[in-house]
Amino acid sequence: MSLDLTRREFLQGAGAAGALTLAPGVFLYAKDPEVPVTDAVRWGLLVDTRLCQEDCDACVEACNEEHNLEDLGRPETDAQWIRKLTVRDPLGGRTISLPMMCQHCENPPCVDVCPTGASFRRIDGIVLVDKHTCIGCRYCMMACPYKARSFIHENLTEQLPHAPRGKGCVESCTMCVHKVDAGENTTACAEACHKDGHQAILFGDLNDPDSEISKRIREFGATQIRADLGLNTGVRYQNL
Amino acid sequence: MSIASVRYATLDAGRSYWGLLAVLAGMTLVGLAGFLHLEHEGHWITGMNNQVVWGIPHVFAVFLIVAASGALNVASIASVFGQVTYKPLARLSGLLAAGLLIGGLAILVLDLGRPDRLIVAMTYYNFKSIFAWNIFLYTGLLAVIALYMFVLFQPAFARWTRAAGILALLWRLVLTTGTGAIFGFLVARQGYDAAIMAPLFIIMSFSFGTAVFMLVLTAAGRGSGRVLGDALLFRLKNLLAIFVSAVLYFVLAYHITNLYATEHHGYEAFILNFESLYSKLFWIGQVGFGSLVPLALFYAPRTRTCRISTHVGAGLVILGGLIQMYVIIIGGQAYPLVLFPGMEESSSFYDGVIASYVPSIWEFLLGFTGVAIGLIVVVAGLGALGILPEDLSDPKPAS
Ligand code: SF4
Ligand code: SF4
Numbered sequence: 001m002s003l004d005l006t007r008r009e010f011l012q013g014a015g016a017a018g019a020l021t022l023a024p025g026v027f028l029y030a031k032d033p034e035v036p037v038t039d040a041v042r043w044g045l046l047v048d049t050r051l052c053q054e055d056c057d058a059c060v061e062a063c064n065e066e067h068n069l070e071d072l073g074r075p076e077t078d079a080q081w082i083r084k085l086t087v088r089d090p091l092g093g094r095t096i097s098l099p100m101m102c103q104h105c106e107n108p109p110c111v112d113v114c115p116t117g118a119s120f121r122r123i124d125g126i127v128l129v130d131k132h133t134c135i136g137c138r139y140c141m142m143a144c145p146y147k148a149r150s151f152i153h154e155n156l157t158e159q160l161p162h163a164p165r166g167k168g169c170v171e172s173c174t175m176c177v178h179k180v181d182a183g184e185n186t187t188a189c190a191e192a193c194h195k196d197g198h199q200a201i202l203f204g205d206l207n208d209p210d211s212e213i214s215k216r217i218r219e220f221g222a223t224q225i226r227a228d229l230g231l232n233t234g235v236r237y238q239n240l
Numbered sequence: 241m242s243i244a245s246v247r248y249a250t251l252d253a254g255r256s257y258w259g260l261l262a263v264l265a266g267m268t269l270v271g272l273a274g275f276l277h278l279e280h281e282g283h284w285i286t287g288m289n290n291q292v293v294w295g296i297p298h299v300f301a302v303f304l305i306v307a308a309s310g311a312l313n314v315a316s317i318a319s320v321f322g323q324v325t326y327k328p329l330a331r332l333s334g335l336l337a338a339g340l341l342i343g344g345l346a347i348l349v350l351d352l353g354r355p356d357r358l359i360v361a362m363t364y365y366n367f368k369s370i371f372a373w374n375i376f377l378y379t380g381l382l383a384v385i386a387l388y389m390f391v392l393f394q395p396a397f398a399r400w401t402r403a404a405g406i407l408a409l410l411w412r413l414v415l416t417t418g419t420g421a422i423f424g425f426l427v428a429r430q431g432y433d434a435a436i437m438a439p440l441f442i443i444m445s446f447s448f449g450t451a452v453f454m455l456v457l458t459a460a461g462r463g464s465g466r467v468l469g470d471a472l473l474f475r476l477k478n479l480l481a482i483f484v485s486a487v488l489y490f491v492l493a494y495h496i497t498n499l500y501a502t503e504h505h506g507y508e509a510f511i512l513n514f515e516s517l518y519s520k521l522f523w524i525g526q527v528g529f530g531s532l533v534p535l536a537l538f539y540a541p542r543t544r545t546c547r548i549s550t551h552v553g554a555g556l557v558i559l560g561g562l563i564q565m566y567v568i569i570i571g572g573q574a575y576p577l578v579l580f581p582g583m584e585e586s587s588s589f590y591d592g593v594i595a596s597y598v599p600s601i602w603e604f605l606l607g608f609t610g611v612a613i614g615l616i617v618v619v620a621g622l623g624a625l626g627i628l629p630e631d632l633s634d635p636k637p638a639s
Contacts, residue, residue: 076289076596080589088584100579100587109428115375117366135361136353138293139371145428147577147589151293151353153284167282168353225579229428240580 039123042106043175044206044234045190046213046222047098051200052193054097057084059201062192063101066176067163072154079150079165081173082189087240096240099189099201102127102148102173103225104234110140110149110172119170125206125234126175136168145226148172175203175234206234246328248626251464251619260463261619264612271609275350278602283353286603291595292573297351299565300607303448304344304614305378305419306441307561309412310449311337313479315388316412319405325475328629329457334389334408335621336456337449338382343614345378350606370421377415384411393625416442423568430507431572436497440490444561447483450476451557458551460622461632469634470547477550481538484557488531491564503581510575511567516594518571521563530560570597 063069063082072078082101088094104127111119111127118134121127129140141149149172156165162178165171176187186194190201204213216222222236251257278285288295315333318326326333349355365372388404391397420441426432454476461468495512498504511522534553536543543549574595579585585592621627 074284075588076291076590077284078290080290083587083589083591085579085585085587085591087580088586090582090584100589100591109426111366112368113371113425114366115369115371116360116364118364133357133360133364134354135357137361137371138353139369139422141290141293142426142429142573145577146579147291147591150290151283153289154282170353226428 037122037124040207042125042206042234043180044104044125044204044213044236045175045187046202046204046216046236046238048200048202048238049096049098050239051198052097052099053198053200054084054086054095056196056198058192058196058198059099059189060084062188063173066188067165067174068158068160070156074153077151077153079152079171081148081150081171098237098240100146100148100225101189101235102144102175103146103231104173104175106232106234107230109143109145109229109231113139113143115139122177124180126177126180127172128174128177129169129171131164131166131169131171134169136170138170140170144172145229145231247630248328248331248628249630250624250626251460251622251628253623256463257619257623261616261623264616264619267612268609268616271605271612274602274605275609278606279355285600287597287599288603289595289597291590292570292597294569294573295597296566296599296603297347297606297610298569299562300610301344301347301351302419302569303562303565304340304347304610306416306445306565307448307452307558308337308340308344308381308445309416309419309442310445310447311340311453312385312408312412313446313450314453314476316405316409319388319401320409322402325472328632329472330405331389331392331625331627332457332460332622333453334385334392335625335627336453336618337412338385339614339617339621340449340452341378341381341385341614342617343610343612346613347606347610350609351603370418370425374415374418374422377411377418381408381411381415384408412445413442416445423572428577429572430504430575430578431511431568434494434498436490436494440487440494443483443486443490444564447480447487447557448561450480450483451554451561454480454554455551455558456618457632460628464622464628466628466630466632468632470545471634472632473547473550474545477538477544477553480554480557481535484531484535484538487564488527491527503578506578507575510594511571516571518567518574522567522571525563526560526567529556530563531557534560573597 060082067081069079069081082099085098085100087096087098104125106125108121108127111121115137116133116135118130119140120130136151138151141151149170151170152165152167155167159165179187186203190203193199193201202213202216204211206214208214217236220238222238223240224233224236286295312333314326315330317323318330349358361375384407388408391400391404417438420438423432424434424437458468495508498508510516511519513519514523534556537549537553538544574597576592576594579591
């Protein structure tokens with residue numbers, strides 16, 4: 001518990017002190033390895049579809065840039081960690097637009113089926129792929145109900161140190177774990193959406209009753225996509 | 241032919257024997273060259289993509305693995321259920337099962353994104369994963385077959401034959417259930433979320449395995465100058481006919497249960513409405529040529545006692561089985577995931593549309609490599625060990 005507090009203090013301090021003292025990029029490995037990841041937090045995202053604009057893909061572009069996801073002009077095999085989904089109700093024709101990405105399930109089917117344990121869920125709720133043990137069997141892609149994962153179909157160059165990727169492995173949204181661990185308290189998509197003035201994506205700690213994300217969920221409610229599957233997703237949507 | 245008097249002999253390693261092995265080795269080498277190219281370039285050169293992640297290699301691999309389990313039918317009937325007629329063929333049954341299994345597993349490994357990490361796959365286990373369990377079940381079956389063959393070959397252990405046969409029978413039933421469960425556990429996919437997947441796979445294994453066994457038995461007999469007796473062949477044919485009917489029945493039950501649930505109507509229409517490619521493959525390939533035509537050949541008065549019709553029928557069952565695998569594996573992925581039931585979805589990632597999949601030569605090469613590797617095991621086994629009885633003709637009536 002004391003370690004958890006240390007972690008929390010560290011995160012709270014990071015906003016003020018961290019921004020002053022650390023240059024960008026120094027954050028990359030700023031997570032103190034002595035401070036364990038804790039289940040006292042559960043990181044999550046809240047998407048308000050009323051604020052999300054159909055013609056905007058700032059979140060997608062920010063994610064692609066943050067992790068160096070290239071457009072190779074082969075849409076069927078190019079990786080997409082986040083995509084804009086248009087949903088139309090045939091009755092009446094109401095259309096909504098929303099960002100779709102790994103939902104960071106609490107009971108993730110991808111983790112259940114992975115033969116080597118390469119797919120795993122950190123106790124703070126972030127679901128990741130260990131690129132050292134993924135054998136590229138793609139069973140997780142078969143199992144994910146949200147089509148959140150991409151297989152790397154070709155050789156990659158110019159990798160970023162905080163986003164290791166490689167041919168033959170599967171990957172998906174990391175909830176910008178490198179930013180979270182550096183105490184930045186946001187993700188590339190949320191940041192970009194904010195910058196564009198839409199503020200449709202909010203990042204935060206679902207376990208902290210005082211966090212903005214928890215307050216908004218408490219006040220207005222939020223839905224899981226395919227709640228019927230009982231996965232308890234970490235990404236929630238409003239005004240679906 | 242009484243059991244005690246059965247004499248086994250290796251195949252004569254003549255010119256045609258070595259020629260066959262050379263052809264199979266050549267096929268394997270071509271396949272491996274294709275694999276190296278695929279490995280170097282990455283999977284973008286195949287037809288597989290982020291929508292259809294398992295392709296032709298998996299169609300072949302799952303078919304071979306399922307057929308391997310079914311190839312043990314003859315061994316089970318002989319050793320567990322004590323059918324004397326089949327006893328002389330139990331060794332071939334075991335060898336063929338091992339060959340098919342090795343071929344299927346080879347494809348699965350060669351298709352991995354990181355086949356170089358095979359050692360990881362064998363040292364890191366997630367015991368919640370049915371896939372990890374299957375790795376045990378597959379390698380375990382090879383060990384069980386080895387044990388069973390050992391018992392068959394050692395007269396001193398003859399009294400253990402039944403026990404080894406029971407072990408092999410139980411093991412393969414669990415293995416096929418596990419293989420079906422790979423798909424049955426995918427609850428979010430419209431076409432797979434069905435408990436009937438496991439028994440369907442078991443009965444499919446009986447059918448495919450028996451068909452392969454009949455053709456291999458005939459070919460081995462031919463190649464070695466042994467004449468296969470009519471009675472034996474038609475007995476196998478009658479067995480196969482029952483299995484083919486049973487598969488049809490299970491497929492019918494699967495679709496009827498699915499039609500009962502409105503949420504599955506979209507997928508059912510996709511497979512049954514005769515518009516999509518998968519629907520045509522289902523009706524023409526799987527149901528027509530893969531089931532009804534063989535059944536007609538097996539049962540019609542004019543063809544039921546014709547050896548050629550019997551072999552054509554068995555060949556069609558194999559073809560229909562591959563098509564059935566294609567419909568299940570590729571069709572199940574091509575049909576879009578439903579994120580918002582009742583809504584229309586669209587995105588840059590092919591949400592809401594039928595995914596396209598055009599198989600590539602590289603994938604077929606992997607599939608053929610698996611078949612070739614499996615046949616090499618069988619042919620080498622026939623040449624090295626006394627697998628085939630010297631006499632395959634029908635027993636003369638006792639005089
Ligand atoms: S959304 Fe898909 S990839 Fe993400 S945790 Fe859930 S099952 Fe896994
Ligand atoms: S592709 Fe990698 S992460 Fe996905 S199930 Fe296979 S080993 Fe696990």
